[in-house]
Amino acid sequence: MLLIRRERAVDADAVAAVHRSAFAPHYAAGGPAAGTALVEAPPEVALLARLRTDPGWIPTLSMVAIEREAVVGHVCVTRATVGPFPVLALGPLGVRPDLQSRGVGSALMHAVLGAADALDEPLVGLLGSLDYYPRFGFQPAERLGLAPDRPEWASHFQIRPLSAYDSQIVGEFHYAEPFYEL
Numbered sequence: 001m002l003l004i005r006r007e008r009a010v011d012a013d014a015v016a017a018v019h020r021s022a023f024a025p026h027y028a029a030g031g032p033a034a035g036t037a038l039v040e041a042p043p044e045v046a047l048l049a050r051l052r053t054d055p056g057w058i059p060t061l062s063m064v065a066i067e068r069e070a071v072v073g074h075v076c077v078t079r080a081t082v083g084p085f086p087v088l089a090l091g092p093l094g095v096r097p098d099l100q101s102r103g104v105g106s107a108l109m110h111a112v113l114g115a116a117d118a119l120d121e122p123l124v125g126l127l128g129s130l131d132y133y134p135r136f137g138f139q140p141a142e143r144l145g146l147a148p149d150r151p152e153w154a155s156h157f158q159i160r161p162l163s164a165y166d167s168q169i170v171g172e173f174h175y176a177e178p179f180y181e182l
């Protein structure tokens, strides 16, 4: 049985461990001993730790996936801005490697997007795979007149408009500060 719920204070270490294991293979690929020399702590782990103390952190929108009472996945959205408009940025998203491709990531995505929609947030931006995220309603940001403030992120930057979407929200998307420290 899979449950999605808000993260609790006691979950923080387990959440970090999920991201450590989920992202480690990204950093092993192509290295001198690919597949064996996993980095100790992928940058996403430090990013999440920094986000937790940033003004952009939104505790109600940090969610965990629970199976057999263990944290097996996590996602959060944090406060971002487009000019004067408050918007949301998604990430990191991670699922324990041994439990991937079983719908946990999708469940987390639907839960956090549904919660953001219910809270009257206008849109969610993310940097990620052009193959994976369109199934959750994400589209290339440029179609909506949005662009990340780091031009090198533009090719993978996507937006999910929510019910409170407003077409006046155009221009540069600015993440919470920790994303720029990666």
Ligand SMILES: CC(C)(COP(=O)(O)OP(=O)(O)OC[C@H]1O[C@@H](n2cnc3c(N)ncnc32)[C@H](O)[C@@H]1OP(=O)(O)O)[C@@H](O)C(=O)NCCC(=O)NCCS
Pocket (backbone or CB within 6 Å): 022, 023, 091, 092, 093, 094, 095, 096, 099, 100, 101, 102, 103, 104, 105, 106, 107, 128, 129, 131, 132
């Ligand atoms: C991305 C991630 C969260 C998806 O979680 P998941 O529980 O495996 O997702 P689901 O089971 O809902 O969906 C799996 C499907 O998504 C697809 N998918 C997952 N990651 C993908 C990616 N980066 N690019 C393209 N497709 C992807 C797979 O093809 C898979 O399809 P399959 O079941 O036919 O193999 C998980 O793979 C993960 O933690 N990856 C490492 C961390 C990461 O890359 N996070 C996202 C970037 S912020």
